[in-house]
Amino acid sequence: MATYPRREELTGLRRSEVLKASPRMFESNLLDRLSRVHWSVPAFIFGPAIAIALVLSFQQMAVWQVPLFAVGGYVFWTLTEYWLHRIVFHFEPEEGVGARLHWIIHGVHHDHPNDPLRLVMPPSVSVPLAALFFALFVVVLGQPDAYAASAGFWSGYLFYDLTHYYLHHLPGGRKPTAWLPRKLHEAHMRHHFKEHDKGYGVSAPFWDHVFGTATGASRRIPTK
Numbered sequence: 001m002a003t004y005p006r007r008e009e010l011t012g013l014r015r016s017e018v019l020k021a022s023p024r025m026f027e028s029n030l031l032d033r034l035s036r037v038h039w040s041v042p043a044f045i046f047g048p049a050i051a052i053a054l055v056l057s058f059q060q061m062a063v064w065q066v067p068l069f070a071v072g073g074y075v076f077w078t079l080t081e082y083w084l085h086r087i088v089f090h091f092e093p094e095e096g097v098g099a100r101l102h103w104i105i106h107g108v109h110h111d112h113p114n115d116p117l118r119l120v121m122p123p124s125v126s127v128p129l130a131a132l133f134f135a136l137f138v139v140v141l142g143q144p145d146a147y148a149a150s151a152g153f154w155s156g157y158l159f160y161d162l163t164h165y166y167l168h169h170l171p172g173g174r175k176p177t178a179w180l181p182r183k184l185h186e187a188h189m190r191h192h193f194k195e196h197d198k199g200y201g202v203s204a205p206f207w208d209h210v211f212g213t214a215t216g217a218s219r220r221i222p223t224k
Contacts (some may be wrong), residue, residue: 034124036117039165045123046130053151058146069145073152075139078096078204080133080153081160085200112193118160119168130154160203164188177216190203190215 053068057066109118125214133153137146167188176182184205191199199215208214 021112035122037120037122038117039120039169040125042120042126042158044162045127046154049130050151050154050158053154055143055146059149061148065145066148067200069141069148070155071150073149073154074156076149077153077156077160077223078207081156081204082201082207082211085202090196091199110192110196114166114168116169119165126161127158130157131214156203163203187215 010072054066054070057069061062061069061207109115112118130150130153134146134150137149137153163184170176170185177187184203187199187205187208188202195215198213199205200213203215
């Protein structure tokens with residue numbers, strides 16, 4: 001069962017401490033440990049999976065087809081990222097089981113966005129979802145095309161997870177200065193602290209412009 005942070009647990013904490021003072025999510029010690037994931041875990045799981053999928057693709061497909069289906073898989077991921085964030089993660093029932101599930105899935109991240117162990121998706125969720133989408137590609141595309149599409153899709157997911165961690169935990173705590181990282185950081189911080197109903201594309205913000213949910217002009221964002 002999920003637990004919620006008690007008000008007295010947060011009393012007296014500075015804002016920066018509250019943002020990363022993520023509470024227990026489950027009564028079970030095992031389940032709570034599984035809900036906390038180091039940022040490198042997705043790379044160790046999906047890196048080899050992507051490599052295997054690419055090897056199988058090049059063994060069974062024409063060379064020119066592999067990047068074509070891989071790019072298609074990546075683009076499909078960016079749409080999945082956007083709509084999953086917008087429709088599923090931000091579906092917020094007021095009470096009951098729905099409210100509890102929302103807090104477990106995404107609410108805890110918005111309450112405590114700087115908790116370094118609750119920024120990447122737990123393997124208990126990401127691996128079944130990856131398998132589900134692989135099965136979808138097999139049904140729609142058949143094999144071996146599904147291997148290349150899955151490699152692109154999983155690469156997009158891995159890039160998203162690592163980008164999400166980076167945006168919350170920049171090296172040295174500094175804001176990025178390069179144009180693309182700066183824009184990604186600005187849009188995601190605005191999503192967290194000013195415009196919760198905008199900026200759903202974390203690693204692929206161009207879909208926010210397509211679907212009319214881009215964040216507003218740059219202003220100072222209170223990340224601390």
